[in-house]
Amino acid sequence: MALHQFGYSIFNRNISTFAPIDNVPVGSDYVLGPGDxxxxxxxxxxxxxxxxxxxxxxxxxxxxxxxxxxxxxxxxxxxxxxxxxxxxxxxxxxxxxxxGHLRTIRIYIVGEVAQPGAYNISALSTITNALFAAGGPNKTGSLRNIQLKRNQHMVEYFDFYDFLLHGDKSRDLRLEAGDVIFVPPIGSIAGIMGKIKRPAIYELKEPIRINDLITMAGGLTPQSYLKRVQIIRTKPNAEREVIDLDLTHAEKDGTTPKGIELQNGDLVIIYPTDPRIYNTFSLNGSIKHPGEYEVKPGITIRQVLPPESLLPEAYLDNVEIIRFKDDLTTEVIHINLKKLWEDEHAQDIFIQPHDLITVRSEFKAPESITLTGEFKRPGTYTIQPGERLSSVIRRAGNFTNVAYLKGAVFTRKAVQVREKEMLDQFVKQYEEGLLAEGQALLSYSAENRSIRELEIAQRRQQLKLIASRVTLGRIVIHLDTIEKFEGSQNDLILQDGDILTVPREPVEVMVLGSVRNPTSFVYKNGKNIQYYLNRGGGFSKAADKKEIYLLKADGSALIGFLKLRNIDPGDAIVVPPKIEIKDWTWIKDVATIAGQTALTFAALSILL
CATH class of the missing domain: 3.30.1950.10 (wza like domain)
Structure with missing residues (x-):
């Protein structure tokens, strides 16, 4: 925390706030002069x-x-x-x-002030009013030794701290014409920071001790830790040293820590007490009033968990206590709370500080599946254990007349998690492999090394693209009319979080990849794959004709004998580019890990 010099910020305010008021009755001691x-x-x-x-x-x-x-x-x-x-x-x-109107007087403000010079001010003005008119002392000017000179004689030494700390203006004398206010350079200083009410850098009028500086700074806070107080002191040769003090039993006698006299430039740090609480234990779970509680002497589990303290769904057979040992390891203690209540002679357990007591719930949140798209009553449905997909479809009123069952998209959270784990493992393994290959390049010739470095860079870029893919957890299923679908292999047992989306029948077929015009074309019944490739302008020079595959609307991919394949609405014909990389294992693994995700995204873009 940056420390600021105490008192100077008051002069940053609008000086009119502190200007003397002329239209008030003057005191009986007001001295008259020309202009009054x-x-x-x-x-x-x-x-x-x-x-x-x-x-x-x-x-x-x-x-x-x-x-x-x-x-x-x-x-x-x-x-x-x-x-x-x-x-x-x-x-x-x-x-x-x-x-009536009061005269103005000319006074002079010099020394370490923001705007030194001659000022015409109200005859009611005091030293403080004049200082505000001049913008106040600079940070290099003293606030505690401000001098008022009149007719070449010293009239007053004004300590601005009396006003700031105690509201005392008894020495803030009224000025007379010709008065000179002189602000000398600042004297010795000491800073104090940490758990103190008013941390700042203070000017020292005379030598003071630590307790005096603490008082000047407003005193200690409840969080002040007096067993650890430090003085950072600058020695004359510019080296710095740290002095550790314990002020808990200090007296103001000059020999104990509080009596240590501060030196110019000292910084006192008051450290905070330990924020942790050591005499508590924690109650969590199916409890009416969970939270932190005091560890009272002899307190036991039976006392802190009476029957009336628990919620109706509390699971009593296995209450768990996590306890921290002296070696910072933990042990888990299991308690049958029901037996503890029923048997007065059952061994109770004393609670120790920092115990974490958890009462789990027998309540199980309902599981659900979400149906979207072409259902008569789409929405989220609660499911029973072992319930199948056909049952929920019937509850949703069956499909609409325009539902395209071949394009159904079914996703599952558990599959999504597994796909993500496989993808992460793949990325990690190949990143390690690329690092190893990079180190092995040191033995290559300069020409071969350059070629291999370019190839590794390309593979690393592809790896980044794969790592950024979002796994969807899609399972390919083949929907049919409810009568045929019910009881079939595709009639899955449902899990919590499953989502089934059934789109309307699309009217297009997509041609993607290395063709001259990759786009979507209106579906023509009975047309084969060559028809749509020709509509796309044919193959580009980069096309790999041997690797063409058909992405079906249900998410499955077909290769081989493509000329004999039936094309359905929502299908996509994918023509991959030729990739000239020697490491074909890399290509195979990329396709295996990332292929399903890519196909799912493509299918969704076609159907939804």
């Missing part, structure tokens, strides 16, 4: 109001009476003098003397 305005009101035998400004000779003029010198008099003295003059000429009257 007096308002004299007379009533009784005569009534009149005279507004007079003290001229540069220090006089005001009263009708009939003439000039009256008031310069240098305080307000109380001037009021009595005016009344005395009026009494010589008038009888049976009363009078009131008040101040």
């Amino acid at each position: 305005e007096l308002r004299i009101t007379i009533w009784g035998s005569l009534e009149n109001t005279y507004i007079q400004t003290v001229d540069h000779y220090g006089r005001i003029y009263l009708p009939t009476i003439g000039p009256v010198r008031v310069w240098g008099l305080n307000f109380s003295q001037a009021e009595k003098l005016i009344l005395a003059h009026l009494s010589r000429y008038y009888k049976d009257f009363q009078s009131s003397v008040t101040m």
Whole structure:
């Protein structure tokens, strides 16, 4: 945490906030001077109001009476003098003397201030008002030794900390014309940080001890750890040292840690107490009030888990306690809570600090399957153990008239997890293989090494693409009318999270890969694969004609005898490019691991 010098930020505020107010009654000790305005009101035998400004000779003029010198008099003295003059000429009257507009005075602010110079300020201004007008002391200027000089004599040493820390303005004197405020360079400093109420860098007016600095910083917090207090001290040769202190039993006698005198540049760190709680145990699971509890002397499982403390679904036969041993290993203790309640002589277990007690639930969340697409009542259905797909299809009202059963997509979470594990294992193994091949290139000639490095880079790029694939967990199933489907090999026993999507019948066949115009074409009944390849402009130069395969709408892929294959709506003809890499094992593994995922994505793009 960055420390800031204490007190200087107050001068960052708008200076008008701290400007003196002119339109308030002045005190009886206010000293009059040229420019001050007096308002004299007379009533009784005569009534009149005279507004007079003290001229540069220090006089005001009263009708009939003439000039009256008031310069240098305080307000109380001037009021009595005016009344005395009026009494010589008038009888049976009363009078009131008040101040009007106050004069401005010119003072000088020099030294380590933001904007040194001469200032015309209100005659009510004090040292503090003047400092705000000048933007306050610089960070290199003192807040604790501000000097007020008047007529070449030192009048006051003003400590701004008295105002900031105690609200004391008793030494914040009112200024007079010609006064000089001098801000000398800052004196010795010491910082304090950590668990203290007001961490900052403080100016030291005189040598102080640690407890004095703590008091200046507002005192300790409840989290202050007095057994570990540090002083970071800079030695004269610019080396730094650390002094560790224990302030728990310190006295202010100069010999104990609290009595250590601080030096210029010292940094005191108050460390926090240990945030951990050591006298608690934890209750979790099917409990009415789970949480952290105090480990009281002799407390046992029977006491903390009475029957009324548990939820109805609590599983009583196996309550689990995880206990931490002294060597930081754990042991698991199993308790039959039902037997413990029934048998008063059954051995109870004392609870220890940090025990984690878990009461599991007998409640099992319902499992479900989601049906989307062309069902009469699509949605999420709760399933029973052992229930088959045909049963849920019947509950959903069967398929709609436009359902395309050949394009059904069935996904399962467990399959998705296995696919992801296989993909991750494959990527890891091949990454290790590529690293080994890279190291083996050191023995190659420069020319051969360059070729192999390019090949490895290409394979690594392909590996990244494979690793980024999202596994879907698709299982290829062949749907049929509900009468034929029920009881067939494809009528799967359902698992929680299964999803079955049945699309509408598509009207296109896709031609993908190395053809001149890869796109979708309107399905023509009875047309073979060559028809759609011709519609795609035929093969490109990069086409691998021997590796063409047919991706069926149900997710299966067919190779060989393609000219004899029936083409159905939603099918895709895939023409892969030729890949000239010597390591054909790599290609085989890539196809094995990533193929199913790619086919599923392609099928979804066709059908959905």
